Amino acid sequence: MSVGAKTTAAGARLLGVDAARGVALLGMMSVHVIPALTQDGEFSASRLIAGGRSSALFAVLAGVSLALVAGGRTPPAGRELLAARLGVGARALVIFLVGMMLGSFDSGVAVILAYYGVLFLLAVPFLGLGPRMLLPLAAAWAVLAPLVSHAWRMDQPAASYDNPTLGSLAAPATLIRELLFTGYYPVFPWMAYALAGMGLGRLALNSPRVAGALFGGGAALAAATWATSWIILDSGVRERLAEAGLGGHPASPGDFADVVLTTSFYGTTPTTSWWWLVVSSPHTATPFDLLHTIGTAAAVLGLMLLLAPRAAVVLRPLGAVGSMTFTLYSLHVVLLTTVLPPTTTHAYALHIVVAFAIAVPWRRFVGRGPLEALAATMSRNARALAGPPH
Numbered sequence: 197m198s199v200g201a202k203t204t205a206a207g208a209r210l211l212g213v214d215a216a217r218g219v220a221l222l223g224m225m226s227v228h229v230i231p232a233l234t235q236d237g238e239f240s241a242s243r244l245i246a247g248g249r250s251s252a253l254f255a256v257l258a259g260v261s262l263a264l265v266a267g268g269r270t271p272p273a274g275r276e277l278l279a280a281r282l283g284v285g286a287r288a289l290v291i292f293l294v295g296m297m298l299g300s301f302d303s304g305v306a307v308i309l310a311y312y313g314v315l316f317l318l319a320v321p322f323l324g325l326g327p328r329m330l331l332p333l334a335a336a337w338a339v340l341a342p343l344v345s346h347a348w349r350m351d352q353p354a355a356s357y358d359n360p361t362l363g364s365l366a367a368p369a370t371l372i373r374e375l376l377f378t379g380y381y382p383v384f385p386w387m388a389y390a391l392a393g394m395g396l397g398r399l400a401l402n403s404p405r406v407a408g409a410l411f412g413g414g415a416a417l418a419a420a421t422w423a424t425s426w427i428i429l430d431s432g433v434r435e436r437l438a439e440a441g442l443g444g445h446p447a448s449p450g451d452f453a454d455v456v457l458t459t460s461f462y463g464t465t466p467t468t469s470w471w472w473l474v475v476s477s478p479h480t481a482t483p484f485d486l487l488h489t490i491g492t493a494a495a496v497l498g499l500m501l502l503l504a505p506r507a508a509v510v511l512r513p514l515g516a517v518g519s520m521t522f523t524l525y526s527l528h529v530v531l532l533t534t535v536l537p538p539t540t541t542h543a544y545a546l547h548i549v550v551a552f553a554i555a556v557p558w559r560r561f562v563g564r565g566p567l568e569a570l571a572a573t574m575s576r577n578a579r580a581l582a583g584p585p586h
Contacts (some may be wrong), residue, residue, distance in 0.1 A: 208508070209402040212501035213264070215511045217257050217518030219496055222548065223250025225528055228305050229544040232460075239458050242544075247460055248478025251308060252489030253496055254521075255386055258315060259393020260401075260497070265575075266323045269398055273324060279582035281320045286578035288316035290571045294526060299359030303532040306462075309525070310360040311381035318383060319390045330395030338388035338486040342473055345377055345385050345481065350467045354444060355379060357462055380463040385481040392490045396497065407501035414494025421488040425476035433471050440469035516555040520565025524551050 223246035230242040239247075266272050266280035295309025322330065355378035356370075364371045376384045400406050429437075445466040447459055461480045465472035476484035504511055517524060528547060532538065536546055558565065564572060 208504040209501065211508060211511055211515045212401070212407070212504035213257065213260060213497070214515035214518035215500040215504065216253065216497045217521050218514040218516075219500070219518075220250050220253040220257060221517060221521045221524060221528075221551070224254065224308075224525070225547050225551075226250075226544055228303075228528070228532065229538045229547060231538075243460075243478075244458060247458075248480075248485065249489050249492045251381065251479075252389055252486075253493040254308065255312070255315060255381075255389035256393040256396070256490060256493035257497070258312060259319065259390040259395075260397035261393075262316070262319055262323065262390070263394045263397025269400060271324050271326050271398065275582055277324045279579040280323050282581055283575035283579040284316055284320050284323065286574040287571045288313045288320075290567075290574050291316060291522065293362075294522075294567065296360055296362045296364070298526055298529045299361040300363070301529055301533040303529045304538065305359075305529055305532060306357075306380040307359050307529060308381050309522075311375060311379065311383055311386070314375050314383045315386060315390050318387055319394065322391060322394060325394070327395045327398040330391050330398065334388050334391035334395055334490070335487075337391055338385075338490065339483045341385040341388060342482050342486065345382065345464070346467060346470065346473060349377060349464065352378065355462075355464070357446065378464060380479065382463050382481055385486060388486045389490065389493070392494075396494065401501055404502065404505075407498045410494045410498030411502060412495075412498070414491045414496075414498055416491070418488050418491030418495060421484050421491065422476050425474055425484040425488075428474045433474060436471050437469060437475075440466070440471070442466045443468040513552055513556050516559035517551050519559055520555055520568055522571065523565035523567040524555060526567060527554070 226242040226246050227250060230240055232240060232243045232247075234240050262284060266284065267276065271277075272280045290313075292310050292313025295307055295311070295313055298307045298309060301307075322333075325333075352373065355374055357380065358364075360371060360375060360379070376382060396410065443466045445461065445464075447461045447466070458477065460478045461475075463479050463481060465475065465480045465482060472480075473482045474484060475482055476488045478485070500511070527550070531547065531550065536543055536550070540546060555565075563569075
């Protein structure tokens with residue numbers, strides 16, 4: 197392959213990843229702004245399509261990004277591995293602190309960034325691994341971590357479901373418990389997303405064959421896990437769960453038989469029955485939920501990678517949004533609290549317009565978003581602590 201072809205392939209790969217991030221951000225915005233229920237009492241299309249899946253895509257792509265900044269297809273070793281670990285650790289700290297500050301805003305949003313920062317930090321020990329270890333590890337984590345979490349949460353206090361803030365640092369034990377196990381985006385089971393994303397990021401993402409496998413394989417995994425969950429529930433498990441009850445869990449109200457696969461469970465399932473682990477409902481962090489949303493994330497990533505070299509002109513605005521999701525997500529939370537609350541007429545459309553109006557010219561004339569630039573600077577300074585390359 198010529199140098200020019202390699203450059204074009206690398207550009208298409210980055211555009212595909214950025215476009216997938218853009219999809220994740222727009223999906224999360226829709227869940228934040230569009231009401232979960234229509235006037236007829238049915239779940240909205242936004243909630244049915246993006247609920248749980250957009251945040252999972254966000255997390256899987258975090259893992260992809262970690263792999264890309266830490267060697268790409270070649271896992272780092274020696275000094276480079278140390279530098280990568282220091283850089284990711286610094287980036288995690290920036291994301292965590294911004295998330296804690298945004299948590300104090302009365303936005304009505306379960307802010308993901310503090311959890312996201314912890315996810316980055318816990319991914320550091322795995323930066324030296326390749327896809328042959330990362331992908332099986334992600335699958336095993338998706339199956340086993342929810343079992344560990346379920347058993348551990350049986351004896352724990354109920355989650356507060358409050359956003360972590362800087363004030364939360366005054367109660368570190370509670371903060372750690374909620375960040376890792378009981379919060380809206382529990383990092384311990386969510387490590388499956390980071391590991392899966394890192395494994396995918398170590399693949400030849402500029403290969404149409406790989407992109408096609410991600411699209412087809414991801415869609416198949418998503419469909420298979422959702423269908424399996426449905427079949428198990430339909431075999432009498434729905435009745436068992438209805439009998440066990442929610443145990444005070446704040447899952448959305450409604451006819452249990454109808455909503456168990458579509459309602460959000462705020463991050464974790466009730467612990468009233470082990471059968472809860474077979475649901476694939478949004479924000480349950482069960483094996484079926486994790487594997488289903490890893491599948492949907494892989495499918496979206498594969499689709500964007502397939503489209504990037506063929507429809508670059510169309511995807512570039514979406515890629516611009518995806519290239520600065522840290523900044524735009526943070527701005528989105530601030531706008532929800534101030535001038536563009538969800539009650540604003542056409543609120544979702546306005547949030548989209550703001551995102552594109554900022555991202556497209558900023559990407560064209562400036563480059564990195566401001567928060568991305570801050571995180572990159574902190575990461576670069578931390579990497580320098582590893583010493584000069586040999």
